[in-house]
Amino acid sequence: MLLGPSLTVSVILFSLGVAGVLFRRNAIVIFMCIELMLNAVNLSFIALAQQLGREGQVIVFFVMAVAAAEATVGLAIMIGIYRHKSSLNVKEINLLRG
Amino acid sequence: MPVSVGWVWLVVVLPFLGFLVNGALSFVRPGAKRAVSTVGVGVLLLSFLAALWVASGVFAEPPHGHPYVVTLWSWMPAGSLQVDVAFQVDQLSTVMMLVVTGISTLIHIFSVGYMREDTSYSRYFAYLNLFVFFMLTLVLGANYPVMFVGWEGVGLCSYLLIGFWYENRPFADAGKKAFLMNRIGDFGFLVAMFMMFQATGSLAFTDVFEAAPGLFEVGGTTITVITLALLLGCTGKSAQIPLHTWLPDAMAGPTPVSALIHAATMVTAGVYLVARSNVLFAMAPVSSFVVAAVGAGTALFAATIALKQWDIKKVLAYSTVSQLGFMFMGVGVGAYAAGIFHLTTHAFFKALLFLGSGSVIHALHHAYHATHSDEDAQDMRNMGGLRRYLPWTAGAMWIATLAIAGVPGFSGFFSKDEILAMTFARGHEAVGFYVLWGVGTAAALLTAFYMTRMMLYTFHGPSRTGAEEERHLHEAPWVMTGPLIVLALGSAFAGLLNLPAVLPGAGWLHHFLEPVTEGSAAYLPELHLAHSTEWMLLGLATLVAAVGILGAWNFLKPSALQPARDAAPEAGLQKVLLHKWYVDEIYDAVVVKPVMWLSDRAFWRGVDVVVIDGLFVHGSATTARALGWIGSRLQSGRVGMYVFFFVLGSILVLRALLG
Numbered sequence: 001m002l003l004g005p006s007l008t009v010s011v012i013l014f015s016l017g018v019a020g021v022l023f024r025r026n027a028i029v030i031f032m033c034i035e036l037m038l039n040a041v042n043l044s045f046i047a048l049a050q051q052l053g054r055e056g057q058v059i060v061f062f063v064m065a066v067a068a069a070e071a072t073v074g075l076a077i078m079i080g081i082y083r084h085k086s087s088l089n090v091k092e093i094n095l096l097r098g
Numbered sequence: 099m100p101v102s103v104g105w106v107w108l109v110v111v112l113p114f115l116g117f118l119v120n121g122a123l124s125f126v127r128p129g130a131k132r133a134v135s136t137v138g139v140g141v142l143l144l145s146f147l148a149a150l151w152v153a154s155g156v157f158a159e160p161p162h163g164h165p166y167v168v169t170l171w172s173w174m175p176a177g178s179l180q181v182d183v184a185f186q187v188d189q190l191s192t193v194m195m196l197v198v199t200g201i202s203t204l205i206h207i208f209s210v211g212y213m214r215e216d217t218s219y220s221r222y223f224a225y226l227n228l229f230v231f232f233m234l235t236l237v238l239g240a241n242y243p244v245m246f247v248g249w250e251g252v253g254l255c256s257y258l259l260i261g262f263w264y265e266n267r268p269f270a271d272a273g274k275k276a277f278l279m280n281r282i283g284d285f286g287f288l289v290a291m292f293m294m295f296q297a298t299g300s301l302a303f304t305d306v307f308e309a310a311p312g313l314f315e316v317g318g319t320t321i322t323v324i325t326l327a328l329l330l331g332c333t334g335k336s337a338q339i340p341l342h343t344w345l346p347d348a349m350a351g352p353t354p355v356s357a358l359i360h361a362a363t364m365v366t367a368g369v370y371l372v373a374r375s376n377v378l379f380a381m382a383p384v385s386s387f388v389v390a391a392v393g394a395g396t397a398l399f400a401a402t403i404a405l406k407q408w409d410i411k412k413v414l415a416y417s418t419v420s421q422l423g424f425m426f427m428g429v430g431v432g433a434y435a436a437g438i439f440h441l442t443t444h445a446f447f448k449a450l451l452f453l454g455s456g457s458v459i460h461a462l463h464h465a466y467h468a469t470h471s472d473e474d475a476q477d478m479r480n481m482g483g484l485r486r487y488l489p490w491t492a493g494a495m496w497i498a499t500l501a502i503a504g505v506p507g508f509s510g511f512f513s514k515d516e517i518l519a520m521t522f523a524r525g526h527e528a529v530g531f532y533v534l535w536g537v538g539t540a541a542a543l544l545t546a547f548y549m550t551r552m553m554l555y556t557f558h559g560p561s562r563t564g565a566e567e568e569r570h571l572h573e574a575p576w577v578m579t580g581p582l583i584v585l586a587l588g589s590a591f592a593g594l595l596n597l598p599a600v601l602p603g604a605g606w607l608h609h610f611l612e613p614v615t616e617g618s619a620a621y622l623p624e625l626h627l628a629h630s631t632e633w634m635l636l637g638l639a640t641l642v643a644a645v646g647i648l649g650a651w652n653f654l655k656p657s658a659l660q661p662a663r664d665a666a667p668e669a670g671l672q673k674v675l676l677h678k679w680y681v682d683e684i685y686d687a688v689v690v691k692p693v694m695w696l697s698d699r700a701f702w703r704g705v706d707v708v709v710i711d712g713l714f715v716h717g718s719a720t721t722a723r724a725l726g727w728i729g730s731r732l733q734s735g736r737v738g739m740y741v742f743f744f745v746l747g748s749i750l751v752l753r754a755l756l757g
Contacts, residue, residue: 021741030737094735 006047013040100155116141116227124220138223186240194237204581211578229255241302269350279344283334290327325385332368353456362445380618390430397423401544406675433520440513446588447498454495465570483561487571494582503546512593546646559656
């Protein structure tokens with residue numbers, strides 16, 4: 001029941017996330033795309049949990065908790081970078097270039 | 099074993115204590131000359147008394163067959179190699195011990211006067227004590243490794259004392275030259291030890307000499323190679339051809355050092371080694387003949403150089419090289435007792451000659467110092483007529499000269515004659531021995547000539563020192579002339595130890611040393627001369643000495659000599675002799691220059707700069723940096739690229755897991 005459409009939406013969301021991470025320049029947009037990928041995975045977990053048991057729903061809570069923590073750290077780093085370079089364009093953030 | 103022999107370690111340890119105390123004083127109280135003299139001379143005197151006590155035990159109960167071996171502790175217990183720190187007391191080491199401690203004591207006393215004004219007085223006595231310690235280790239060691247420790251130790255002290263005035267560059271270089279030349283010889287000694295251990299499984303004298311007759315065949319390859327390797331060691335230490343060039347340069351050291359180390363004791367170590375290993379050498383007739391030939395050749399070669407030297411110490415240095423050649427001749431023809439006999443008499447008269455020259459140099463140095471002149475205090479052209487100012491020194495040195503020249507009655511006559519007679523006695527075996535005898539006799543003639551020349555130019559004729567300086571010339575203090583007088587008595591009468599067979603009471607030393615040399619007697623012919631032949635040889639030796647002395651006396655005119663600064667340069671053969679047959683120059687061209695060139699061009703600029711620095715050091719760094727550069731291209735700094743590779747990698751991993 002609704003498994004096929006749910007997984008289709010999940011794949012579309014995940015692909016959008018990957019494409020955004022690959023091609024966008026703004027660090028915040030890249031960050032949001034990563035969140036998008038996480039939520040696409042969450043959606044597939046929920047859909048599959050209907051048939052395979054409740055463990056999938058438990059995993060979703062873990063992912064949300066970790067994503068919240070990651071968002072805190074990630075945004076803090078971005079504020080730091082912005083104070084330093086007045087920009088969030090990843091093309092200009094290349095201090096570790098070999 | 100007599101009680102006193104068990105205390106032989108005391109003889110060795112006392113000089114070492116002196117070294118420790120004087121060495122400490124040289125750091126803590128460099129000015130404490132009185133304490134240094136007391137300790138330095140005192141330990142030697144005690145050591146000499148202890149040696150006399152040990153010797154009295156040997157005389158009372160002479161060891162037969164088995165020598166007394168005093169083992170102190172086990173040094174190298176490694177599998178089948180068992181080396182003990184042990185001293186061997188037999189007739190041979192007793193003679194050497196008495197010579198070393200006796201002569202050393204006299205020279206230490208002389209040094210108190212000679213070195214009085216030197217600023218490094220305590221360092222000097224520390225080195226001198228250390229030398230005596232190592233020399234006693236050398237002659238008393240009961241196996242080859244302990245002997246080798248002494249052998250190397252005396253080499254070290256020789257180096258330290260030649261370069262004693264190291265602020266002077268040529269003096270320091272002379273020390274290095276002596277050290278390097280000795281290294282070449284030590285290589286031979288080591289090889290001989292390795293081969294001996296491989297063949298016999300032991301390095302103790304008693305084991306090796308007992309096992310040798312059963313293991314080696316007479317004249318076989320192994321024993322010949324072992325003895326030739328030992329001979330290489332001996333030529334280095336005893337300054338024989340081809341390693342003789344370091345000894346004349348060693349005269350850079352203080353004169354008492356020349357007397358002790360480079361005349362009386364250390365340089366005779368090679369003769370001692372051959373006499374100690376007499377069983378091995380007797381089993382290798384070829385090696386023995388080489389020993390005798392090297393000795394005879396060196397005796398004549400060095401005597402020719404001594405004819406034309408102007409430096410009084412250089413004359414005596416070449417004379418020492420020449421006399422060591424006589425000793426090698428003796429031990430080479432199998433007359434081991436004769437070699438040791440000449441070693442003993444030579445220790446007396448050559449130590450006396452060197453100390454006498456020290457007294458002369460001391461006087462001249464003071465005279466030139468008083469008048470602020472920078473003339474050479476060792477050049478005989480600046481001397482002349484010194485017997486008026488130094489009567490005791492002149493008298494003592496004349497006795498030594500008569501002894502070394504071989505005037506009948508003096509010690510050198512008997513010892514040198516015995517060596518020549520023994521060589522002559524083997525002439526019926528091979529004509530080569532007659533040749534050696536002829537060469538030796540010629541060297542004896544030259545010896546008488548150049549020694550008379552030295553005395554004539556130094557003590558007779560008009561003074562060439564300078565009118566102003568003459569007023570400052572004076573005899574040395576009694577602390578220096580005293581040892582000269584004692585040594586003069588020895589030079590005159592030491593011959594009584596071993597009179598020729600035709601005289602009553604003959605051959606005492608020969609009989610005394612028989613237990614040491616009896617192992618070799620089986621391989622050597624009986625050395626006996628008819629009484630008529632012996633009288634003839636004695637007569638000939640007398641004639642040779644007389645011709646040499648009188649020839650020099652009539653032929654040379656000290657009054658015609660010019661002081662060094664006015665003298666005309668030599669020409670022809672005289673120039674060749676003055677430059678010592680150009681041996682140093684030849685070695686420089688054949689060995690030193692090629693080695694320096696090889697070191698500079700091949701090893702430094704080639705191997706070191708190109709291969710090691712270029713290829714290995716810089717090469718590995720460049721390779722690592724190149725690989726790192728390739729890796730660093732991936733670190734583009736573009737986040738997009740990183741993510742792209744990350745996604746690509748994830749897909750590949752997924753495929754690998756699922757597919």
